[in-house]
Amino acid sequence: MTIKHGPELNRRGLLLAAGGLAAAATVDVASAQTAAQPTASAAASTTAIGRRKLGALEVSSVGLGVQNMSRTYQQTIPTRAEMHNIIRAAFDxxxxxxxxxxxxxxxxxxxxxxxGVEPFRDQIVIATKFGWNIDLETGERKPGLNSRPEHIKLVVEGMLKRLRTDRIDLLYQxxxxxxVPIEDVAGAVKGLMDQGKVLxxxxxxxxxxxxxxxxxxxxxxxxxxxYSMLWRGPETGAIPVCEELGIGFVPWSPLGVGFLNGAIDARTRFAEGDIRGIExxxxxxxLPNNLALVExxxxxxxxxxxxxxxxxxxWLLAQKPFIVPIPGTTQMAHMIENIGASAVSFTPAEITELNQSVAAIEIKGARLPDVVQAYSDVEAPTKS
Structure with a gap:
């Protein structure tokens, strides 16, 4: 498959670019309409979103991933004012x-x-991430990764300016x-914590x-x-370690890039350049086998x-009390719907039944192309 080059990349497209591929093109997806699903009282119920702890950090039980708010998977550019509206409505x-x-x-x-968050900055938690090799001024993507301590410090200075804040509540690699030894990365972050720039x-x-x-x-x-019903790898790896060490767990892509809310069906074919087309x-x-999960x-x-x-x-929320999913969206209705998930509850018998049903469905096909997967599960070099 030929991958077209384009000006922007979605989350997985970024990984492809770092691995030597570029993924940016229009998407032609025959979507199943979520509007055809049952009207739910839970969808409108946002008052009981609740709170959870990531370690000692308290956050809402559902977060908001904003990664597509400058450009969507379909490579359209959302209206900036509407993205601000969604960000602020989420807080409300x-x-x-x-x-x-x-x-x-x-x-x-x-x-x-x-x-978007400037009016209520002190009442929320902002998480952001460093680690890719990106020009500090222009934003140009360069090959590979960069977690050199001196670079991390400069990256954070840029983040603070862009986020209009004096500290980052949660900074990920x-x-x-x-x-770069992870001990050196930790040392750089410790220095930023000592300065109050990272919490x-x-x-x-x-x-x-x-x-x-x-x-x-x-x-x-x-x-x-x-982590999602579609990709359960962390259940035998990261999640048990997090539970042992008292670390919170934040699933990205908790809706399986649209699969788990019915946006992909057996007729779906992806346009050239859409990363899902090579997953x-x-x-x-x-797809026909995996759609058993949607059923x-x-x-x-x-x-x-x-x-x-x-x-x-x-389902994610029911797995562990320290799990906080961060579904992303650029649509107000979907944001409200996602928050409403916190009002859906299962009895112990129900979650046992649902877990057994999910486990009985064997998902076929790799979650990511090899060139992308190569950036996951990496061990940092030992410190000499």
Whole structure:
């Protein structure tokens, strides 16, 4: 498949660019309409969003990923004013946890978030990430990763300006740099904490030994990795370690890039350049099998009078009390719907039943192309 080059990349497109590919083109997806799902009282219920702890950091039980607010998967550019409206409406509905990254945009998503939350900055938690090799001034993506301590300090200075704030509540290393010992990364972050510029820190998609080493040097508040009904890898890796060490867990892509809210069906074919088109789990030969998961969600959505995505998010919340998903959206209705997932509850018998049903569905196809997966589960070099 030929991948077209384009001016911007979505989250996975960024990984492809770092690995030597560029993924940016229009998307032609035959979407199943979520509007056809049952109307749910839970969708409108945002007053009981609740709070959870990531380590010692308290956040709303559902967060908001803002990664697509400068450019969507479909490569359209959302209206900036509407993105501000969504950010502010989320806060009005009890959401206090916003997730960004230097790499999203790059830089531009942090600017949008900083503008949006300025009126209530002191009442929320901002998380953002460093680690890709991005020009500090222009935002140009360069090959590979960069977690050199001196670079981290400069990156954070830029983040503070773009976010219009004097501190970052939760700073993640976006991907482990195989050239830099994690102890050196922790040392750089510790220096920023001593200056009050960073309050908590975390890792994303790291190797488990690196997580333990990092936590031993400077206690980790949260780990961020892909986790959903569609991708359950962390259940046997990162989540048990987080539970052991008292670290929070933040699932990205908790709705499986649209799959778990019905946006992909057996007829879906992706346009050239859409990263999902080269993910094995969405290949035409695998989709019919994997859609059994969506059919299961439909059964539970009707049973709970909720939306498909709400069931998927509520399932995550039911797995562990230290899990806080961060679904991303550029649509107001979807943001309200996602927050409403916190009002969907399961009895112990129901969650046991649902867990068994999910486990019985074997997902076919890899979650990411090899060139992208190569950036996950990386162990930092030992410190000499």
């Amino acid at each position: 509905n009890g959401l206090t946890f916003y997730d960004a990254a230097e790499a999203y945009g790059p830089h531009e998503v942090e600017r949008i978030l900083g503008e 976006h991907r482990v740099d195989p050239q 908590h820190w975390g890792l994303s998609e790291m190797g488990l030994n690196t997580l333990r080493r990092a936590h031993a040097v400077l206690p980790i508040t949260a780990v961020q990795s892909e 094995g789990r969405f290949a035409p030969e695998n 299961l969600l439909k059964v539970w959505a009707e049973r709970k009078q909720a939306r498909l995505g709400q069931i998927a998010l509520a």
